Amino acid sequence: MGETTPLYVRVRKTRIINLKANFCLMKDDDSGIFAKYYDQIYLNMKDYQKEATIIKDVIRQLEKKESKTLLDVGCGTGEHLKHLSSDFQCTGMDINRNMIKTAKDKVPNAKFKIGNMIDFRLKEKFDVIISLFSSIGYVQNFKNLVKTLENFHKHLDHKGLAMVEPWLFKKDFRKDSIGLTTFEDERLKLARMGTTEIVGSKWFIFLHYLIGEGGKIEYVREVHRMLAVDNQDYIKAFESAGFRDTKFLRENLWDGCRGLFIAAK
Numbered sequence: 001m002g003e004t005t006p007l008y009v010r011v012r013k014t015r016i017i018n019l020k021a022n023f024c025l026m027k028d029d030d031s032g033i034f035a036k037y038y039d040q041i042y043l044n045m046k047d048y049q050k051e052a053t054i055i056k057d058v059i060r061q062l063e064k065k066e067s068k069t070l071l072d073v074g075c076g077t078g079e080h081l082k083h084l085s086s087d088f089q090c091t092g093m094d095i096n097r098n099m100i101k102t103a104k105d106k107v108p109n110a111k112f113k114i115g116n117m118i119d120f121r122l123k124e125k126f127d128v129i130i131s132l133f134s135s136i137g138y139v140q141n142f143k144n145l146v147k148t149l150e151n152f153h154k155h156l157d158h159k160g161l162a163m164v165e166p167w168l169f170k171k172d173f174r175k176d177s178i179g180l181t182t183f184e185d186e187r188l189k190l191a192r193m194g195t196t197e198i199v200g201s202k203w204f205i206f207l208h209y210l211i212g213e214g215g216k217i218e219y220v221r222e223v224h225r226m227l228a229v230d231n232q233d234y235i236k237a238f239e240s241a242g243f244r245d246t247k248f249l250r251e252n253l254w255d256g257c258r259g260l261f262i263a264a265k
C-alpha cells in the first residue's frame with residue numbers, strides 16, 4: 001500500500017538483486033540435486049532410445065572399420081549407453097559420482113569411470129567417443145575445449161570417430177528467456193525454472209528448484225557454468241586437437257538436438 005515506485009524500476013531492481021544473488025549465493029552444479037532428479041526431468045523430454053539408434057546409424061555410415069568399443073564422455077545417468085551396450089563394448093565416464101552410480105545400476109554390462117573430461121586418462125583406446133546433450137559445454141572456456149578434444153583424440157584408436165553434441169552457440173543466446181520443467185508422480189512434485197546470462201566468454205545457467213516430497217517443499221538453487229562460443233570455434237578446436245574432416249550435422253537428428261560435430265582421427 002502507498003507503493004508509488006513505477007513498476008519498471010521495481011523490475012530493474014529485482015533483476016540487479018537477482019543477478020548479484022545468482023553469483024553470490026548459488027551452489028555449484030555439484031549440489032547433488034542435478035543428479036538426483038536428472039531422470040525425472042529429462043526422461044519425459046528426451047527419447048534416448050531414438051537418439052541412440054541415430055548415433056548407431058551415423059557410426060555405421062561413417063566408420064572406416066567396424067567400431068566395437070565406445071566411450072561416452074559426460075554419460076550422465078547412462079541412458080544412451082543403455083541403448084548402445086548391445087552393439088558396442090561400452091564405457092561411461094562422468095565427473096559426477098552420483099550420475100555414475102545411477103548409470104552403473106542401469107547398465108550393468110558397461111564399464112564406468114569417474115573423471116574430468118579435460119584431463120582423464122584411461123588405459124584403453126576406443127573406436128568411437130561420444131559426448132552428448134552438451135556435456136562438453138561444461139569445460140567453460142576455449143582453452144579447456146581444445147584440451148578436452150586433444151584428450152578425446154588421445155583416447156581414440158586409429159581411424160576412430162568423435163561425435164560431440166555441443167552446448168548452444170553464443171549467437172543463439174536468447175536474452176530474457178526463462179525455462180520451465182515440471183514433473184509429478186505420487187511421491188514427488190518438482191518444478192524447475194531457469195534463466196541464463198552471458199558474461200564474457202561464460203554462459204551461466206541459474207536453476208531454481210521447488211521440490212515437494214514427504215510433506216515438505218524445499219527450494220534449491222544451482223548454477224551451471226558453460227562455454228559461450230560459436231560453431232567456428234568448435235571447428236577450430238577440433239582442428240587444433242589434431243582431428244580431420246570435422247563435419248557439423250544440423251538437420252533434425254532428434255527433437256531438441258543441438259547439432260552434432262563428427263570428426264575422424
Ligand SMILES: C[S@@+](CC[C@H](N)C(=O)[O-])C[C@H]1O[C@@H](n2cnc3c(N)ncnc32)[C@H](O)[C@@H]1O
Pocket residue numbers: 042073074075076077079080093094095096099115116117118131132133134135136138139
Ligand atoms: C546435461 S548432462 C548430459 C548427460 C548425458 N550425456 C545425457 O545425454 O543425458 C551433462 C553431464 O556432463 C557431466 N560433466 C560436467 N562436467 C564434466 C567434466 N568436466 N567431465 C566429465 N563430465 C562432466 C555432468 O556431470 C553431467 O552428467
